[in-house]
Amino acid sequence: MKVQKELPPSKRSRSVIRQIYQHKTIYVMALPAILWYIIFKYIPLMGSVIAFQDYSIFKGISGSAFVGFKNFRKLFAYPDFYNILRNSVTIGLYDILLSFPMPLILALSLNEVRSLKYKKGIQTIVYLPHFLSWVVVGSIFVNVLLSPDFGLINRLLEILGFEKVFFMASSKYIRGIVISSGVWRDMGYSAIVYIAAITSIDPSLYEAARIDGANKFNQIRYITLPSLTPVIVTMLLLKVGHFMDFGFERIWVFLSGVNQEKIEIFDTFIYRVGLQGAQFSFSTTIGLFKAVVGLTLLLGSNYISKRLVDKGLF
Amino acid sequence: MKKFSLAGFINALFLGLIALSMLLPFLNVIAVSFSGQVAINNNAVTFWPIDVTLENYRLVFGNKLLVRSIWVSIVVTGLGTLCNMTLTVLLAYAISRKEFLFKRSVTLFILFTFVFPAPMIPTYLLVQKLKMLETIWALIIPGAISTFNLLVLRSFFEQLPESVLESARMDGAGEWRTLYEIVLPMSKASLATVGLFYGVTNWNAYMPAMLYINRNTKLYPLQIKLRDMLLQSSVEGSSDQLIHLSAYGMKMTIIVVAAIPVLIAYPFVQGYFVKGVTLGSVKE
Numbered sequence: 001m002k003v004q005k006e007l008p009p010s011k012r013s014r015s016v017i018r019q020i021y022q023h024k025t026i027y028v029m030a031l032p033a034i035l036w037y038i039i040f041k042y043i044p045l046m047g048s049v050i051a052f053q054d055y056s057i058f059k060g061i062s063g064s065a066f067v068g069f070k071n072f073r074k075l076f077a078y079p080d081f082y083n084i085l086r087n088s089v090t091i092g093l094y095d096i097l098l099s100f101p102m103p104l105i106l107a108l109s110l111n112e113v114r115s116l117k118y119k120k121g122i123q124t125i126v127y128l129p130h131f132l133s134w135v136v137v138g139s140i141f142v143n144v145l146l147s148p149d150f151g152l153i154n155r156l157l158e159i160l161g162f163e164k165v166f167f168m169a170s171s172k173y174i175r176g177i178v179i180s181s182g183v184w185r186d187m188g189y190s191a192i193v194y195i196a197a198i199t200s201i202d203p204s205l206y207e208a209a210r211i212d213g214a215n216k217f218n219q220i221r222y223i224t225l226p227s228l229t230p231v232i233v234t235m236l237l238l239k240v241g242h243f244m245d246f247g248f249e250r251i252w253v254f255l256s257g258v259n260q261e262k263i264e265i266f267d268t269f270i271y272r273v274g275l276q277g278a279q280f281s282f283s284t285t286i287g288l289f290k291a292v293v294g295l296t297l298l299l300g301s302n303y304i305s306k307r308l309v310d311k312g313l314f
Numbered sequence: 315m316k317k318f319s320l321a322g323f324i325n326a327l328f329l330g331l332i333a334l335s336m337l338l339p340f341l342n343v344i345a346v347s348f349s350g351q352v353a354i355n356n357n358a359v360t361f362w363p364i365d366v367t368l369e370n371y372r373l374v375f376g377n378k379l380l381v382r383s384i385w386v387s388i389v390v391t392g393l394g395t396l397c398n399m400t401l402t403v404l405l406a407y408a409i410s411r412k413e414f415l416f417k418r419s420v421t422l423f424i425l426f427t428f429v430f431p432a433p434m435i436p437t438y439l440l441v442q443k444l445k446m447l448e449t450i451w452a453l454i455i456p457g458a459i460s461t462f463n464l465l466v467l468r469s470f471f472e473q474l475p476e477s478v479l480e481s482a483r484m485d486g487a488g489e490w491r492t493l494y495e496i497v498l499p500m501s502k503a504s505l506a507t508v509g510l511f512y513g514v515t516n517w518n519a520y521m522p523a524m525l526y527i528n529r530n531t532k533l534y535p536l537q538i539k540l541r542d543m544l545l546q547s548s549v550e551g552s553s554d555q556l557i558h559l560s561a562y563g564m565k566m567t568i569i570v571v572a573a574i575p576v577l578i579a580y581p582f583v584q585g586y587f588v589k590g591v592t593l594g595s596v597k598e
Contacts, residue, residue: 024406030420033405033433033459038455040437047436057439106332111326116435124584125333131576131583133518139544139569143562144339150357154344155349184336192587216321229336249520253541267434274435275525289432298429309494 001080051285064281071285080269088265092243094179099241102187104232107194107219123195128187134185141181143170174259180248190235196230198224230309238313242299244294266290340573347371354563370567371596380539384571386450387535389515391575394454394516399509402464407493410471410478424461434525441526450533452526453519460515463508470504471497507586510579517575540572 020027049055051071053064106126113119129137145153146167154164167173205223213221227231248267255268266286274283302313348582350365358364374380378459409420437456446452474497482492520537528532543565572595 005421016415019413023411023413023489026414028491029489030408033401033464034420034423036455036458037427038425039344040440040458041432044432044436044440045430047439048433050439057442075543079574097377106329109325109329111540112322113329114322115326118326118329122329122333125336127584127587128577128580129336131514131518131580133520133537133575133576135518135541135544136569136573139540139565140339141344142544143565143569144342150346150354151337152360155357155360187335187521227505252520252524253366253544270434271525280435280439284435287435291430291433295429 006215034146048284048288048291050281051288052280054282055284057280067281071282072289073280075289082262083261084264088244088246089269091175091246091263091265093173094244095182095246096236096239098179099183099186099190100236102183104194104228105192106187107198108224110191110195111198111224112216119120127192129185129186130189132185134247134249134253136182137185137250141177141184142254146177163232168254168256170257171259171262174254174262178251178263181254182247193231193235194228197228201227230311233309234305234311234313237301237305238271239301241298241313242294243297244290247255328577343566343569343573346429346563346578347570349563351563355389363494366550370563373564374567374571380536380568382532383536383539384535389538390450390453390519390535391516393450395513396504396511396513397454398460398463398516399505401459402467402508402512403498403505405459406467407465407471407497410474412476424464428461438525446532447526447534450526453522453533453535456526457519457522460512463511467504467508468584471500474500507583511587514576514579514583536568536572540568 039208047061050061050064052066053061053066054067054070055061055064066252110119110122113122132140143150145151146165148154148164148166148169151167153167157164165173167177201224205227206219209219209223210218244266246267248271250269252271253264255263267290270283270286270290273279273286298313306312338361342425345361345363346359347370348363348366348368349359350367351370353359353364399487409417410413414420441447441452441456448457456581478493478496478500482496487495520541521560523533523535523538527538
């Protein structure tokens, strides 16, 4: 190998081939997965051209006529479009407002627990819901907590002398339900990053602060939070960057005719129009629009992240 | 120095309430699933089963359609995870080797799909073109690799000491034998973690079946069945006669069945996923 490096440039390409040949097995190993990436990631990406076509299954991509921006004009003239855009933005904002600070609060709170056993116990429980499917989480909310007959919350309301609430029968509570089920499922898991970051803070800082007479609250304010700032900024920007990726399943499990106008987002709309309505070109256009907005947000966040904390998001 | 602090107590209480909000619904689900029908309908069951019976489980496991969907989920989880692991291990190992010349390009090639994910409809049309629609392969192949898991495994393989591979080579072991007899046994813990992560994902998967299985109802996994029952009220007409009988008790039992593999896997992953999560956030 060392000999090969000293070869003149003219023979370098031959030596590359020789190096590959020498270790051909590791390239063979890599091949299936690389093919998979090409087929299932890159080809669909190129398939997005049907957004500019009048795609028909029988003619295929190569046979379908190009129609320019017709599908985009149709999208912007579509009455539902603005409602879905509004839903996506509103739900995304609520989500950042709630599901972004909760893990941080949880981590700070866990850090103050003195009993190690109690702390471990709490951690074990709060990480768990993340591993449940959205369908199970949805069932727990719709049936176990909110059902008018059997739901624990309604039973509690009854005991306290309040009226029953038919949570799923109107669209009044649905956004709150969607957001809080997400917080319930992922709060603990998202806190892990903060918990890990808190452990790496130099303990002597707290020692010094205590000697200066700082109480717990001031220690959090002047030591913990400033030390966590880079992580907090990164997590916030990641959330902003994935603003458009609220998630299909977590909407879908709650979606019904009653609440559609309040929680229909791009992903669920694409599914309903594209697959259930078989409008392939039009729904791909919606997907492309969503992807462009999402990409802008992601690259913007990445840029800000590099400026603020000297580290890109990806 | 131990003195009672009100703030500390409130803090512990706050955490306790959060944990209870996650624990109590489960206890209720389990309690109802083991309770008699009369007690369930009278709303007498809270966190402890009343008139303990296995009737709900007998109904669930006696319902051919439900048993069928449980089998589909088991097969998809088993076969899928095998497929996930094979592809992921091979690529992760290959690009972890210093002899692999296109390390950087391949990593970029993979990360690119992170920033530009495959769109839903063109992927559907591709799966259709590949004649996978309405077959079990649609539930396995299109989601066969998770880039996150791939990167976790790669950085693990990169930490393996070079001397190990060197000594294997000295003994005349080929690449496949080195991987199979040296590298994999040394990586048992991380392989188990990634495998369990994949397994949980496969068991929980809902989207692939919803997208790719429409007419062939025999291939519905359990998650689809559960979603179908979720929003449907028990009085609505359904082809599933048995589900009417003890609707709520059965629903709760299906939730238990749908969650139990995850609950079993959880203690095994718990020790490792903390590491995995922090690893993921320190990508180079």
